[in-house]
Amino acid sequence: MTGARAPGTLEAALRARRDAGHKLLVPYLTGGMDDGWLLALEALAGAGADAIEVGIPFSDPMIDGPTVQEASLRALGRGTTPDGVLADLSRVDVGVPLVVMTYYNVVYRAGHERLAGLLHASGVTGAIIPDLPLEETGPWAAAADPADVATVLLVAPSTPEDRIGAVCARSRGFVYAVGRMGVTGEQTELAASAREVAARVRAATDLPVCVGIGVSTPEQAATVCQVADGVVVGSALVRRLLEGAGPEGAAEFVGSLRRALDAG
Amino acid sequence: MTARPTPRPAGGRIMGDPGPTGRFGSFGGRFVPESLVPACLELEAAFRSAWADPAFRAELAAILHHYGGRPTPVTECARLSAELGVRVLLKREDLAHTGSHKLNNVVGQGLLARRMGKHRLIAETGAGQHGVATATAAALLGMECVVYMGEVDTRRQELNVFRMELLGAEVRAVTSGSRTLKDAVNEALRAWVADVADTHYCLGSVMGPHPYPWMVREFQRVIGEEARGQCRELLGGSDPDVVVACAGGGSNAAGIFAGFADDSDAGLVAVEAAGGAALTAGIPGVLHGMRSALLQDEAGQILEAESISAGLDYPGIGPEHAHLAELGRARYVAAGDGAVLDAFQLLARTEGILPALESAHAVAWVVAAAASGELAPGTTVLINLSGRGDKDVAQVRDLLRGRR
Numbered sequence: 001m002t003g004a005r006a007p008g009t010l011e012a013a014l015r016a017r018r019d020a021g022h023k024l025l026v027p028y029l030t031g032g033m034d035d036g037w038l039l040a041l042e043a044l045a046g047a048g049a050d051a052i053e054v055g056i057p058f059s060d061p062m063i064d065g066p067t068v069q070e071a072s073l074r075a076l077g078r079g080t081t082p083d084g085v086l087a088d089l090s091r092v093d094v095g096v097p098l099v100v101m102t103y104y105n106v107v108y109r110a111g112h113e114r115l116a117g118l119l120h121a122s123g124v125t126g127a128i129i130p131d132l133p134l135e136e137t138g139p140w141a142a143a144a145d146p147a148d149v150a151t152v153l154l155v156a157p158s159t160p161e162d163r164i165g166a167v168c169a170r171s172r173g174f175v176y177a178v179g180r181m182g183v184t185g186e187q188t189e190l191a192a193s194a195r196e197v198a199a200r201v202r203a204a205t206d207l208p209v210c211v212g213i214g215v216s217t218p219e220q221a222a223t224v225c226q227v228a229d230g231v232v233v234g235s236a237l238v239r240r241l242l243e244g245a246g247p248e249g250a251a252e253f254v255g256s257l258r259r260a261l262d263a264g
Numbered sequence: 265m266t267a268r269p270t271p272r273p274a275g276g277r278i279m280g281d282p283g284p285t286g287r288f289g290s291f292g293g294r295f296v297p298e299s300l301v302p303a304c305l306e307l308e309a310a311f312r313s314a315w316a317d318p319a320f321r322a323e324l325a326a327i328l329h330h331y332g333g334r335p336t337p338v339t340e341c342a343r344l345s346a347e348l349g350v351r352v353l354l355k356r357e358d359l360a361h362t363g364s365h366k367l368n369n370v371v372g373q374g375l376l377a378r379r380m381g382k383h384r385l386i387a388e389t390g391a392g393q394h395g396v397a398t399a400t401a402a403a404l405l406g407m408e409c410v411v412y413m414g415e416v417d418t419r420r421q422e423l424n425v426f427r428m429e430l431l432g433a434e435v436r437a438v439t440s441g442s443r444t445l446k447d448a449v450n451e452a453l454r455a456w457v458a459d460v461a462d463t464h465y466c467l468g469s470v471m472g473p474h475p476y477p478w479m480v481r482e483f484q485r486v487i488g489e490e491a492r493g494q495c496r497e498l499l500g501g502s503d504p505d506v507v508v509a510c511a512g513g514g515s516n517a518a519g520i521f522a523g524f525a526d527d528s529d530a531g532l533v534a535v536e537a538a539g540g541a542a543l544t545a546g547i548p549g550v551l552h553g554m555r556s557a558l559l560q561d562e563a564g565q566i567l568e569a570e571s572i573s574a575g576l577d578y579p580g581i582g583p584e585h586a587h588l589a590e591l592g593r594a595r596y597v598a599a600g601d602g603a604v605l606d607a608f609q610l611l612a613r614t615e616g617i618l619p620a621l622e623s624a625h626a627v628a629w630v631v632a633a634a635a636s637g638e639l640a641p642g643t644t645v646l647i648n649l650s651g652r653g654d655k656d657v658a659q660v661r662d663l664l665r666g667r668r
């Protein structure tokens with residue numbers, strides 16, 4: 001439980017949307033994956049995203065499947081760097097909160113305080129670092145908390161009951177419920193674990209709960225949001241961008257997710 | 265080498281139990297996605313219980329003896345010693361079943377997996393030695409086995425792919441990233457997330473998230489414990505002056521160092537490949553679940569290692585080695601491909617032993633240090649000969665032909 005702590009920027013924004021009766025839609029794209037990625041980012045906001053997750057590419061994306069791996073490789077091949085992605089983000093104002101997703105070595109190499117400061121200065125309100133589990137979060141969080149960068153922690157289907165509370169208590173912004181045991185990637189069917197994990201996290205916290213990993217279609221998003229507050233949709237969008245859908249195609253897909261969530 | 269006072273962490277052994285957080289000084293840890301945290305915790309608990317159980321230890325020791333050929337001998341090298349002017353002893357892990365020290369670890373992990381009720385082993389491999397060893401343990405224990413191997417390595421080491429298949433394992437070629445060892449580790453970790461309920465990830469070196477660096481070192485400790493006693497017998501109750509081992513992830517080095525680090529003044533030297541020298545050229549970072557020294561660029565992107573020995577082609581090293589380097593208890597040096605090829609031939613010619621290209625790195629450093637006087641004449645040097653060179657003969661032939 002979050003207790004008396006004043007909610008940060010990301011949490012406040014997501015709570016406001018939830019309290020207004022909306023389901024939360026958080027699309028993901030990899031920063032620097034092509035020349036037009038900032039246009040795609042703006043298109044996502046215009047198509048109904050409540051927050052956007054921006055990947056800072058890493059050479060060894062361990063929890064990502066082939067689609068995001070490909071986008072990361074393309075981004076790195078174009079010379080994309082963490083500082084470059086953040087400089088790009090600082091030049092746009094998409095009107096919804098931005099959350100970065102990256103791996104811990106990128107954070108560690110940049111320096112906790114330096115990166116937290118850069119994120120804040122670039123208008124980023126949250127960070128998802130999937131290979132930084134609860135026990136290892138301390139040094140990063142000590143830099144991120146004062147910079148008002150929300151460190152979003154993950155709960156997995158394998159997380160035991162007695163651990164969920166501790167993870168939720170340290171999570172900021174929202175709690176990322178991992179929908180299936182596996183890496184990111186499109187799935188033809190929603191795993192049963194997606195709704196189960198959402199329900200278990202909901203029971204443990206009042207923070208917004210978004211399910212990601214294995215949510216690929218408007219139908220799946222709507223189904224999981226019968227239990228969760230929102231969804232993170234990554235590979236299904238990134239694939240379309242890799243295939244050249246462009247900002248229009250990205251907006252069309254995210255619009256279809258938005259309509260499915262709004263229809264309940 | 266001069267003897268230096270041995271630094272000792274307050275209250276503990278230098279190569280002791282890294283505790284529940286898996287820390288070796290500031291290195292180690294458990295940097296894995298939440299999905300894998302429960303499995304790592306379960307593995308740590310299972311290993312702690314097994315390692316404290318005399319029956320588990322007895323079963324492991326019996327298999328390593330009757331099946332694996334332990335204890336492996338220590339061989340005095342008269343002709344090589346005469347040529348170098350230092351007294352060279354070899355710990356003969358090349359004589360263990362499957363031809364390297366890797367068997368010690370995989371039998372340990374295989375028994376542990378069975379104890380945890382898991383019937384399936386997955387592993388990463390570079391050159392194929394750890395893959396072959398894991399496939400062997402799986403065959404011995406009646407388990408399923410899938411080995412992840414970079415596509416580049418499956419082509420470089422075709423014969424080892426076939427060996428694994430003969431042993432009943434499935435080899436999956438990894439086409440992500442650089443298609444070599446580090447990507448095979450990524451892919452094995454990805455696969456483990458999906459199948460963690462019934463699958464044990466049999467990691468091949470003293471790397472990865474806690475408890476692997478500690479557990480694998482403990483399974484390899486048998487090398488150092490045997491060698492300590494064997495050296496005392498040969499050397500009239502003394503220890504060697506210097507203990508030398510090659511290091512990729514660092515498991516054979518950790519195993520032999522563990523016999524000497526705490527209560528011996530023997531100098532410890534680990535030899536990395538010049539093209540993959542994490543502790544010479546790397547800086548601290550986090551990869552594959554651990555904080556250690558890594559080859560990386562200024563943005564934290566991991567660089568590819570490059571060496572003639574696929575088993576040392578890894579951009580990191582186990583976290584305990586980063587700690588031993590920081591403490592000054594062990595030294596970390598590098599050997600280049602040319603010196604390694606020379607050492608390979610020298611050992612073959614003077615002693616009738618073909619070393620693995622990995623192990624030849626340790627020999628190469630001894631040759632260079634004896635020549636430079638860094639190893640004073642008459643110094644006694646124990647080299648961990650981690651594996652045999654049969655797997656490398658075709659590659660060495662091609663390299664030597666190219667030289668001429």
Ligand SMILES: Cc1ncc(COP(=O)(O)O)c(C=O)c1O
Nearest residue numbers: 393469512513514515516575651
């Ligand atoms: C014979 C031999 N020695 C050494 C190594 C390197 O591993 P480690 O540094 O863990 O001993 C390998 C790895 O394939 C090997 O096959």
